[in-house]
Amino acid sequence: MAYRQTDKVAARLAETRAGILDAARGLVAEGGFAAVQMSEVARKAGVATGTLYRYFSSKEALCREVFREVSSREMGKLAEIALSDEPASERLVEVLRTFAGRAVRGRRLAYALLAEPVDVNLAEERAFFRRTHADIFARILEDGIENGELPEIDVKIAAACIAGAIPTALIGPLAPQSHELDRNADRVVEQIVKFCLAGVGITLAAGAVNTRERRTVA
Template identity: 70%
Template sequence: MAYRRTGKVSARLADNRRRILNSAREIVAEGGFSAAQMSEVARRAGVATGTLYRYFPSKEDLCRQVFREVSTREMNILANIASEDAPAMERLESVLRTFAGRAIQGRRLAYALLAEPVDVGLSEDRTRFRRTHAQVFAGILDDAIEAGDIPPINTQIAAACIAGAIPTALIGPLAPESHEIEDQSGARVLDDIVAFCMAAVHAAPGTAAQKNEKTEERRIAS
């Protein structure tokens, strides 16, 4: 007779798996994926290391699942804002503030998700995440162009620039140290990032020249 799990057994297994993932996520938020050693995850989750391997055969399997859960949560937050019934530029600013603000609040986790050297499998997951991320910005920019709020631009390129600029400003090699951000106030840094990105799409190349040409045409006509 085939063995069938009882409801209690299934619930216990699910609870163990959730505690393992929660513990791993906490460790990653504190020290990155490199800190998520299987023995430490098991200790914090309150399970034996051997038990942990029954749920996740390797550290890479565990880290990839943590990445998928956390990145999906972050992406859903941005996607929900992007789909709101509001003017495109309001949605863009809100998405920018949310993305950058959450990165400021959890810089170590943001570094782990976006820039920390990782295994090939996790790197592939990250690439898919970054592409989806850029699509959120591109969709809003498409709406802004259609509404006449910004000049026509290649929204895929612009979205890639925005999606890359924020992590570079906060967690890249040129980013200020944590104490510098704290000294300047996270709110000030956030305002500067949002202002830069908003100005970037408003001041598309050629816009100033076109305005100057029109001004000159009006001057000559008068």
């Protein structure tokens, strides 16, 4: 007779898996992916090390799942903003501030996701999510061009530039040995936002968004 997993067993397995991911994510937030050791993850999750390997075949597999989970969560927040009914200029500003602002507030985890030296598997995940970031920016830029808020630009190139500029600009400030964000966190975020907006023909001044077409979003 074939074994059939009951709902209760399935729920318990899912709960254990979630606990393992929570423990691993906590270690990444404290010390980056280099801090993830299977024995320590097991201890924090309250399971035996052998049990850990029933869910994840290796540290690499576990780290990859943590990367996907956290990145997907962050991406979902940006995508939700991008799909709102606000004018494209406002959505772009909000996505930029959200992206950079959340990175600044969760600096150690953000550094691990954006800049920490990683193996080829995590590098592939990082590249995938950077492309997804670019798709989110491209969607907003296309809307802005279509409705006349933004000047005509090469959307694909502009979106890729923005998606690459933000992590690059944050590498130094987010680095564990840096103290820049202790003093200038808000300024770092605003400078990133202004630079990215200027690249697509928008200037940010006096709390308003102004395009080169002289249209203003209050």
